[in-house]
Amino acid sequence: MNGKPKVAIVYGGKSAEYEVSLQTAFSVINAIDKEKYEVLPVHITNKGRWVEGHVIAGALEYKEQLLLDENPTAVSANEWLTPSNINASKHKPDIVFPLLHGPNGEDGTVQGLFELLDIAYVGSGVAGSAVAMDKVLAKDIFRAHGIPQAAYLAFTKYEWTEQREHILAELEGLIGYPCFVKPANLGSSIGISKSHDRKGFMGSVELAFQFDQKVVVEEALEAREIEIGVIGNDELELSTIGEIQSGSDFYDYESKYQDGETNLIIPAMVEEETLAQLQTLAKKAYKALNCSGLSRVDCFVRTSDHKVFVNEVNTMPGFTLFSMFPLLWKHTGVEYRQLIDRLIRLGIERHQKRSQIRYRID
Ligand SMILES: Nc1ncnc2c1ncn2[C@@H]1O[C@H](COP(=O)(O)OP(=O)(O)O)[C@@H](O)[C@H]1O
Numbered sequence: 474m475n476g477k478p479k480v481a482i483v484y485g486g487k488s489a490e491y492e493v494s495l496q497t498a499f500s501v502i503n504a505i506d507k508e509k510y511e512v513l514p515v516h517i518t519n520k521g522r523w524v525e526g527h528v529i530a531g532a533l534e535y536k537e538q539l540l541l542d543e544n545p546t547a548v549s550a551n552e553w554l555t556p557s558n559i560n561a562s563k564h565k566p567d568i569v570f571p572l573l574h575g576p577n578g579e580d581g582t583v584q585g586l587f588e589l590l591d592i593a594y595v596g597s598g599v600a601g602s603a604v605a606m607d608k609v610l611a612k613d614i615f616r617a618h619g620i621p622q623a624a625y626l627a628f629t630k631y632e633w634t635e636q637r638e639h640i641l642a643e644l645e646g647l648i649g650y651p652c653f654v655k656p657a658n659l660g661s662s663i664g665i666s667k668s669h670d671r672k673g674f675m676g677s678v679e680l681a682f683q684f685d686q687k688v689v690v691e692e693a694l695e696a697r698e699i700e701i702g703v704i705g706n707d708e709l710e711l712s713t714i715g716e717i718q719s720g721s722d723f724y725d726y727e728s729k730y731q732d733g734e735t736n737l738i739i740p741a742m743v744e745e746e747t748l749a750q751l752q753t754l755a756k757k758a759y760k761a762l763n764c765s766g767l768s769r770v771d772c773f774v775r776t777s778d779h780k781v782f783v784n785e786v787n788t789m790p791g792f793t794l795f796s797m798f799p800l801l802w803k804h805t806g807v808e809y810r811q812l813i814d815r816l817i818r819l820g821i822e823r824h825q826k827r828s829q830i831r832y833r834i835d
């Protein structure tokens with residue numbers, strides 16, 4: 474590495490969270506230490522083109538500056554990101570910070586691309602990202618590790634068509650109503666609904682199948698929603714805990730992004746024993762899914778007995794200045810700029826360690 478490490482901030486993307494991603498990039502680019510890093514913006518347009526901009530040395534005034542023109546001189550994805558070109562290219566970053574959420578960003582696909590290009594990146598690798606994104610795979614792994622979670626049942630569209638009666642019997646025996654029905658692979662609560670009876674359930678399943686071929690049904694827990702930040706590769710650090718209090722029946726898409734009625738309470742108040750359980754489970758879940766860099770582990774604390782359940786692990790949690798994850802770290806004593814710095818260093822460290830792995834025996 475000569476001079477300052479070059480950090481490519483990749484944002485946008487073909488997903489429901491395009492706008493959020495842009496907002497995040499704006500926050501990160503303005504906060505990152507430019508004395509220390511050379512900052513290169515890379516905009517994935519909502520059509521899926523990768524457009525690289527000029528190095529950013531000062532502060533941005535508004536986020537629209539990040540909508541890089543698709544002009545002919547801009548480097549396209551095909552030039553910027555191909556294994557044959559990249560190593561000779563002056564554009565090769567030392568590390569990529571992918572500020573992308575959901576499918577194609579947080580699910581291992583883009584991570585696989587960076588692996589092939591032999592570029593360090595912030596966050597979890599291919600397997601961790603992919604498994605955390607798939608609610609069914611994640612739950613099966615949690616089960617194998619004895620991590621407490623809501624009772625669940627998963628099935629594919631094909632199975633739903635072929636064995637509907639059997640699935641209904643199993644559901645009503647194992648879980649009952651109310652229950653949550655979720656597409657296996659999405660985020661932001663899209664396609665998720667709560668059903669209160671068989672009729673509602675049929676509708677919920679149809680809705681979820683619009684978004685994925687696989688769905689998961691869970692017992693609806695009467696619980697508080699507590700989130701905790703984890704950073705690290707081998708040695709893990711935990712943030713303060715925070716609580717989500719949404720104005721609606723559950724933390725749905727509107728309450729996440731639109732209605733402004735959701736409160737983030739930091740720190741969340743729980744008993745010592747509950748806090749200890751949350752901390753143990755957060756680390757366990759992070760390791761079980763093979764995460765690295767960062768994750769936000771979302772838990773439930775059941776109202777009746779304060780038992781802790783893991784809900785999900787987000788490998789690229791919301792990362793604007795006002796999102797839960799950075800706010801948790803701020804409360805823990807790690808400012809946004811410092812947090813960005815730590816994550817970049819963890820990404821570089823992971824890449825260096827992986828570079829020492831032998832692939833051949835001769
Ligand atoms: N088993 C459950 N019991 C109670 N509430 C749930 C359950 N599963 C999900 N929810 C509610 O639905 C919201 C979204 O579900 P989640 O699995 O976190 O999906 P996403 O990946 O879209 O965030 C949660 O934040 C919570 O409010």
Ligand SMILES: [Mg+2]
Pocket residue numbers: 771785
């Ligand atoms: Mg969630």
